[in-house]
Amino acid sequence: MPELPEVEVLVRHLAPLVRDKIIRSVMIQRERVIAPTPHDEFLARLRGARFMAVNRRGKYLQFRLRSGRREFTLLGHLGMTGRMYLLPADAALPKHTAVMLSLGREQFVFEDTRYFGRLTLDTSAVELLGPEPLGREFTAERFAAGLRHSAQPVKVKLLDQTLVAGIGNIYASEALFRARISPRKPSRRLTLNQIGRLRLAIRAALKEAIHCGSTLALNFSGSGGRDGLFYFGSNPNVIGKYEERFRVYYREGRPCLNCGTPIKRIVQAGRGTFWCPHCQRN
């Protein structure tokens, strides 16, 4: 589920559902997702706390909670396969439930097949993040400064969350295609013109994905239901297949939407990159 657009849509979806709800009890089924917070501390802080707001930073979800007069943040990350949603209190929990927060008539479920995600009181990871790509801080100057000294291929550099926060493997390929820039280009070799184009392409790709996700009939509620944000999910009620939503990602061998040239897949830093060798020559 998780790159910036999916997290943004999830945050907007969850915020009104959890607001003012009080955590009655906590069940931790997989210790690693709350790390490095100690088990006992996690229980003690969360029990009795009230949800005040939900925000996003990069790919992180920030749950603002209040206990008495004290406010604090519970930080969430979906890893590769994490999902968060509410279920009726009496519903069975899915197989890979990592943490469950009982809210009375409902329960907040953090499910994560691979357990790469997090739900923790340690908020330090957020401080290392670069600017929000859709915010004012993401200026062309700052972006250029971040790219200037790196010899890494620009595709790989876009995954660096200190350069700009929230881009993942899919939108890195998508943004470079829109900007017509080769994913193999060393970051420091990008021209100012290309940097400007890439910055706008990133914003456009993310915004469009958020818009797409916002208009889908979402089904976040576990059991059998895959929601439309799941890249490889198959909910027949939802139009969004990756073929329709992505211009290059997962389209190896299929014709480029601009020029018809077959889309190529290469491996960079151990991960697949999809691109058009004709449209993205420089």
Next chain:
DNA sequence: CACCATGTTCCTTG
């Protein structure tokens, strides 16, 4: 069986 998968962190190497 082999290879692939939306992410981050840690360790090693140069």
Next chain:
DNA sequence: CCAAGGAACATGGT
């Protein structure tokens, strides 16, 4: 010290 590359984490799909 820093940048870059690769393995590890854990499970499932094709």
